[in-house]
Amino acid sequence: MRELKAEKITQAVMELVKRANFSLGRDVLFALRKAYRTEKNRRAKTILKAILDNAAYAQKENLAICQDTGMPVVFVQVGQDLKIAGNLKAAINKGIEAGYKKYSLRNSICADPLLRGKSGFSPCIMHMDIVSGDKIELTLLPKGFGCENKSQLKMFKPTSGIEEIKQFIIEVVKNAGPDACPPYVIGVGIGGTADYASIMAKKALLTKLSAKHSRLEEDLLKQINKTGIGPMGLGGKTTALALNILTYPTHIAGLPVSVNISCHALRSAGIVL
Amino acid sequence: MKRINTPLDLNKIKSLKAGQEVLLSGSIYTARDQAHKRLVRAIKSRKALPFELKDAVIYYCGPTQTPKGKVIGSCGPTTSSRMDAFAGFILAKGLRGMIGKGSRGLGVKEAIKKYKGIYFITYAGCGALLSKYVKSAKKVAYGDLGPEAILKLEVENFPLIVAIDVNGGSVYGQD
Numbered sequence: 001m002r003e004l005k006a007e008k009i010t011q012a013v014m015e016l017v018k019r020a021n022f023s024l025g026r027d028v029l030f031a032l033r034k035a036y037r038t039e040k041n042r043r044a045k046t047i048l049k050a051i052l053d054n055a056a057y058a059q060k061e062n063l064a065i066c067q068d069t070g071m072p073v074v075f076v077q078v079g080q081d082l083k084i085a086g087n088l089k090a091a092i093n094k095g096i097e098a099g100y101k102k103y104s105l106r107n108s109i110c111a112d113p114l115l116r117g118k119s120g121f122s123p124c125i126m127h128m129d130i131v132s133g134d135k136i137e138l139t140l141l142p143k144g145f146g147c148e149n150k151s152q153l154k155m156f157k158p159t160s161g162i163e164e165i166k167q168f169i170i171e172v173v174k175n176a177g178p179d180a181c182p183p184y185v186i187g188v189g190i191g192g193t194a195d196y197a198s199i200m201a202k203k204a205l206l207t208k209l210s211a212k213h214s215r216l217e218e219d220l221l222k223q224i225n226k227t228g229i230g231p232m233g234l235g236g237k238t239t240a241l242a243l244n245i246l247t248y249p250t251h252i253a254g255l256p257v258s259v260n261i262s263c264h265a266l267r268s269a270g271i272v273l
Numbered sequence: 274m275k276r277i278n279t280p281l282d283l284n285k286i287k288s289l290k291a292g293q294e295v296l297l298s299g300s301i302y303t304a305r306d307q308a309h310k311r312l313v314r315a316i317k318s319r320k321a322l323p324f325e326l327k328d329a330v331i332y333y334c335g336p337t338q339t340p341k342g343k344v345i346g347s348c349g350p351t352t353s354s355r356m357d358a359f360a361g362f363i364l365a366k367g368l369r370g371m372i373g374k375g376s377r378g379l380g381v382k383e384a385i386k387k388y389k390g391i392y393f394i395t396y397a398g399c400g401a402l403l404s405k406y407v408k409s410a411k412k413v414a415y416g417d418l419g420p421e422a423i424l425k426l427e428v429e430n431f432p433l434i435v436a437i438d439v440n441g442g443s444v445y446g447q448d
Contacts, residue, residue: 047396050396050399050402051396051398051399053399053402054396054398054399054400054401054402057401057402057405058347058401058402061343061401062340063337063340063343063346063347063400063401063404064337064346064347064400064401065347065398065400065401066347066349066398066399066400066401067334067335067336067337067346067347067348067349067400067420068335068349068351068400069337069347101338103340104337104338104339104340104341104346105337105338105346106335106336106337106338106346106347106420107338107419107420108335108420116307118417118418118419119419119420119421144398146351146352146374146375146397149352177375177376177445178374178375178376178445179352179353179354179374179375179376180352180375181374181397181398232374232394232396232397233375233376233445234434234444234445263397263398264398265398
């Protein structure tokens with residue numbers, strides 16, 4: 001059985017912290033550049049230019065793309081034939097804590113959600129999955145809370161039609177309006193249970209924006225871009241850069257739909273060890 | 274483009290219209306959720322406030338840690354509507370300007386008209402870029418709040434868009 005030291009995981013997570021917070025993914029940059037080229041609204045164009053300038057400046061200066069360096073969300077896929085020497089969860093949190101400190105990011109995490117108190121750099125949220133093989137894949141998504149706050153879950157009836165569901169998704173975006181840093185990327189989870197639909201919605205944000213999209217995804221994106229919210233909510237046709245859906249089997253009595261909104265600073269980084 | 278300097282007395286802002294772009298220079302104070310809670314608690318119990326509110330500008334911002342060799346880290350705006358419940362009390366004490374991102378509730382618009390305030394927005398999600406316009410940063414109060422402490426920032430030509438003007442005109446239209 002292949003063995004991997006927990007310290008290697010800590011080091012890898014530190015590197016992901018840097019990559020995710022200082023530079024945007026190629027697919028996100030590509031989508032932003034395309035939006036800048038095709039946007040007709042003068043103000044929307046100016047804002048998209050500022051967003052692109054910000055990304056370039058952050059990378060050049062090793063500065064966080066956004067001061068909200070998020071609640072770090074880590075998706076972990078552990079191969080069942082891999083033995084980890086040490087504590088996996090502790091190793092990940094150690095990498096988050098050390099990376100966020102080293103790269104001067106923000107200590108946005110309240111140890112107690114009700115008492116609040118002094119904020120720290122960790123813990124992160126982990127979604128663990130066991131897969132075949134002897135490798136481990138780690139993906140970090142620093143999730144800003146301006147947009148997390150606008151995310152919603154709705155439990156539909158099993159007899160609800162697709163139009164009702166589409167209406168709900170569009171309403172969630174309209175409700176976010178100018179507040180959550182549009183242009184957005186929208187993750188949708190359909191099926192499973194209340195909790196699982198929400199995890200899928202979050203995971204859907206990691207689908208490459210350049211991936212081939214279904215007709216439903218394309219149709220929803222088109223409708224969302226007709227709302228006229230635009231960059232910073234000041235108008236234009238770029239309200240969302242992409243909409244990604246993940247689905248899972250569900251129960252005969254229900255139809256959970258969860259929508260997770262990401263701001264334009266959709267930051268992520270992954271590694272396989 | 275119109276340039277304005279703090280302190281923001283009424284004369285400097287009364288002609289500004291929603292949608293207009295301006296460049297702001299001078300001192301502004303960061304304050305977000307927990308700092309607002311404390312400021313309003315102090316106002317209600319008639320305690321001394323950590324800085325002079327008359328003609329002052331509050332920036333809804335909680336920057337990252339300051340990297341070595343920099344004046345400040347990434348420092349973009351946070352969602353303004355979370356401060357809506359507090360804004361009226363602070364405007365009543367003389368606050369002139371607010372900087373943030375996103376829309377405001379009806380109550381804030383009414384308070385802006387009543388107290389002759391102004392609400393600006395700035396490039397959202399562009400905290401690295403905005404750090405260029407900050408020339409110095411100094412902790413003023415509530416250091417225990419970490420990123421939510423009140424900082425006094427000296428800014429130069431900080432880019433803003435008027436979102437709600439002194440007459441209640443809004444860049445987001447009727448809401």
